[in-house]
Amino acid sequence: MTLALSHDPETDGLRPDRVPSILRRRRRALALDLAIVIAIAMSVGFSSAYLAVERAPAFGALRLGAWEARPRQGTRDADPYSTATHARTGRVPLAGGEGLMFLAETDSDGNTLSPRCDYEISGQAAPARLWTLVALDREMRLVADGSPRSGVDSRHLLRRANGEFVITAAPRARPGNWLPTSGTARGLVLALRLYDTPLTTGTGVANVPMPEIRRGLCR
Amino acid sequence: MSARARKTFSSLPLRALDGMVVVRMLLLLLAGLFLGGIIHIAIVLGVPGQVPESAYARVAAFGPDGVFNRLPDVEAGAEPLPMLDPMMLHAACRFDLGEGPLKIEAALPPPFWSFALFDAGGRAIYSLNDRTSGAGGRLEVLVLTTEQLSVLRENPPEGLEDLIVIETDALHGYALLRAFDGEPLLRERIETAMAQATCRRL
Known part of the structure; x- marks a missing residue:
């Protein structure tokens, strides 16, 4: 058997093909190549996965002014990045049949919200049966500690005759609609949760009113 | 030993000029990125099943x-x-x-x-x-x-x-x-x- 293999009449007498130079390397070079490939793969794979899970890229995000929502987050079609982020942080998304959460990290001029500033949130909110507005820090934790109320909701809101409202976000109590914030918090993010809203189905998104965020006094 | 080291050092610039080396490095980089992409996908998909703090x-x-x-x-x-x-x-x-x-x-x-x-x-x-x-x-x-x-x-x-x-x-x-x-x-x-x-x- 071995004899038959070593004497193949079809290849006997033929000289081996010239090996391309890219394959003609010593074993040590191969090990080095493998080490380089693995090093690149590890660093690229782990760092990009970490970044993607830490701040999920905004696939299918819905932007209305300064407000951003991810309608698919609370559905079966949630993208794997936001699923991984939610699983890792233990955050509970607002499911599609419940409502939709909008986050604002900047004011309407595009400046990042600062916990040391007062903000005026005015106008109208998108159609919903009920909405609530609370202040969070950069890590999406509640900030308004030490105040008896945690936020503002649509059922206890002072409105103008035309249905518009003005909410003042400030660390100290304000007359009118007051949204408590914390001057010592790390960052400021406003969370507007719309409950039972037609926006979750993604229809009628055009010309939907969302409140404006204007910066007031800063300390 | 020192003679051998000197030899590889002197041959380095020559090897760097070799076009094959550049192609080889690009291929290695491509292979690394490809493998990195697989690692990336595996981690992202694997996270929901692995986290203790869900x-x-x-x-x-x-x-x-x-x-x-x-x-x-x-x-x-x-x-x-x-x-x-x-x-x-x-x-x-x-x-x-x-x-x-x-x-x-x-x-x-x-x-x-x-x-x-x-x-x-x-x-x-x-x-x-x-x-x-x-x-x-x-x-x-x-x-x-x-x-x-x-x-x-x-x-x-x-x-x-x-x-x-x-x-x-x-x-x-x-x-x-x-x-x-x-x-x-x-x-x-x-x-x-x-x-x-x-x-x-x-």
Whole structure:
């Protein structure tokens, strides 16, 4: 058997093909190549996965002014990045049949919200049966500690005759609609949760009113 | 040894000029990126099944499985689960469909409540609110796997057509009830209704 293999009449007498130079390397070079490939793969794979899970890229995000929502987050079609982020942080998304959460990290001029500033949130909110507005820090934790109320909701809101409202976000109590914030918090993010809203189905998104965020006094 | 080292050093610039080396390096980089992409996808898809701090795991701290446990009020610095609305009252129930189909019943008062079903990885399976529940503000839901549904269809129990039937392939997960805590006078009614909400095997 071995004899038959070593004497193949079809290849006997033929000289081996010239090996391309890219394959003609010593074993040590191969090990080095493998080490380089693995090093690149590890660093690229782990760092990009970490970044993607830490701040999920905004696939299918819905932007209305300064407000951003991810309608698919609370559905079966949630993208794997936001699923991984939610699983890792233990955050509970607002499911599609419940409502939709909008986050604002900047004011309407595009400046990042600062916990040391007062903000005026005015106008109208998108159609919903009920909405609530609370202040969070950069890590999406509640900030308004030490105040008896945690936020503002649509059922206890002072409105103008035309249905518009003005909410003042400030660390100290304000007359009118007051949204408590914390001057010592790390960052400021406003969370507007719309409950039972037609926006979750993604229809009628055009010309939907969302409140404006204007910066007031800063300390 | 030193002579050999000197030899490789002197040959380095020559090798760098070799076009093959550049091609080789590019190929290595490409292979690395490709493998890195596979690692990236594997990690991202693997995270939901691997995290110890998932919402599903945290819900276990609030009481036994198979019943609705009232979550503590959502307050700054003491949030039972991250990203819950502080203006809502919550109750959660962990389930295991391996033990049989699950029937969830609740009758929460207006103005607003909602119900959501999440799997162990935190993905929403099903959700509704008091207006879409279709039973006059009552919640009556049957959660089961595909096999359990086919068994159930052969011998349907009484009143199956009045239930909302949710078919899922997730064996473990939790159900979450949210009720709007707007009126202090209503709070007592919501607390009672949440205490009476059931989440048990059919």
